[in-house]
Amino acid sequence: MTIGPVITDGNYQGFLEQGRRGYLGMFESAEDRRESKTFGDLGIPLIKESDWDDIIDELEKANATLHQMCKSLGLPCLDQDGTNYCWVNAPTHCAEMVRLLETGRVFSYSPASVGSPIKGFRNIGGWGSQALTYMRENGINLAEDWPANKISRSYYTDDNQEKKKAHTVAEYFVLESWEERGSCILAGRPTADGYSWWSHEVCGVGIVKKSHDLIIRNSWGMDWGDQGFATLTGSRKQSTDSVAICALKPL
Numbered sequence: 001m002t003i004g005p006v007i008t009d010g011n012y013q014g015f016l017e018q019g020r021r022g023y024l025g026m027f028e029s030a031e032d033r034r035e036s037k038t039f040g041d042l043g044i045p046l047i048k049e050s051d052w053d054d055i056i057d058e059l060e061k062a063n064a065t066l067h068q069m070c071k072s073l074g075l076p077c078l079d080q081d082g083t084n085y086c087w088v089n090a091p092t093h094c095a096e097m098v099r100l101l102e103t104g105r106v107f108s109y110s111p112a113s114v115g116s117p118i119k120g121f122r123n124i125g126g127w128g129s130q131a132l133t134y135m136r137e138n139g140i141n142l143a144e145d146w147p148a149n150k151i152s153r154s155y156y157t158d159d160n161q162e163k164k165k166a167h168t169v170a171e172y173f174v175l176e177s178w179e180e181r182g183s184c185i186l187a188g189r190p191t192a193d194g195y196s197w198w199s200h201e202v203c204g205v206g207i208v209k210k211s212h213d214l215i216i217r218n219s220w221g222m223d224w225g226d227q228g229f230a231t232l233t234g235s236r237k238q239s240t241d242s243v244a245i246c247a248l249k250p251l
Contacts, residue, residue, distance in 0.1 A: 003231055004228075005230045006213075006230070007232050037172075037173050039183075042184070042246060044184070047182065052182060052209075055186050059186070065206050069101070070097065073100060074106060075100055077093065077218060078093050078228075079149075079220060079221035079222070080149065083115075086201045088111040090128055093190075108144070111148055112146060112147065112148060113146040116151045118134055121153050127241065128194055128243055129241065138165075145163055166251060170247045171246045173243060190244070191244050193216070193242045202217065214233075
C-alpha cells in the first residue's frame, strides 16, 4: 500500500517547485566516502526482488516495517525549516531510526551539529556521504544541546564536541543497486537516498508490495505528506547515491 503523496514520472515537477522554495540543498558529488564499505560488508543477505513480497507481507502483518515503527513508537520526521541541509537531515533521521530500533527510545539529533562544521557554518548543500563520514569520525549532538537548524558557531563548543562522541555512527555502507537498497530496508536498515533530479536527499523506509515502489520519509515537517511519508514510483525511485547505517556505537 502506498503512503502519502505518490511522486511519479508525470507529476514530479510539482515537488521540484516545493523544493525550490527553500528545502533542497544536495548538489555536490558523492566522492567523500573515506574508507566506506559496500553492501557485501554489511552482513545481511541480498534478497532477490522476486522474493520481496512474502517478506513485505510478513513485516506488515507484524507491524514491523520501518514506517510502521516510526508511527507506532512516535518518531517524528525532521523539518529542515528552509535550510539547505537535506543532505544532513536524511542520514540524521536514519540515525534516529537506528537508535530507536536499538533502544526502543526516541532520540532527537541535530543536523546542524554535523552540517555546520563541515560547511564552515554556511547554509549550503552537500551530500549524505559527507554527513555520514563526519558522524562516523566525530558523532552528532542531541538537539537539546545543539538546536536542529541552528547554523551557528556559538554551539561549536568543547563541551558539545565531547558530547557528540556518545552518538557516533559505527559504520555506513554504500549501496550500488536497487536490490541492495530493498534488502537493507526489508532488513530494518533505513537508507539515505540522494536524488539529482530533485536536488534532494530523503530516507528510504519501505517497499510497497507488488509494485515495489519506494516509501520515503522527507525532512519537510510532519504536515507534509503522511507525517512526512510519501511514495516514489517509476524512475523517480532510482537514486543517485544511497547509503545505509548499520549501527551506532553503544551508549
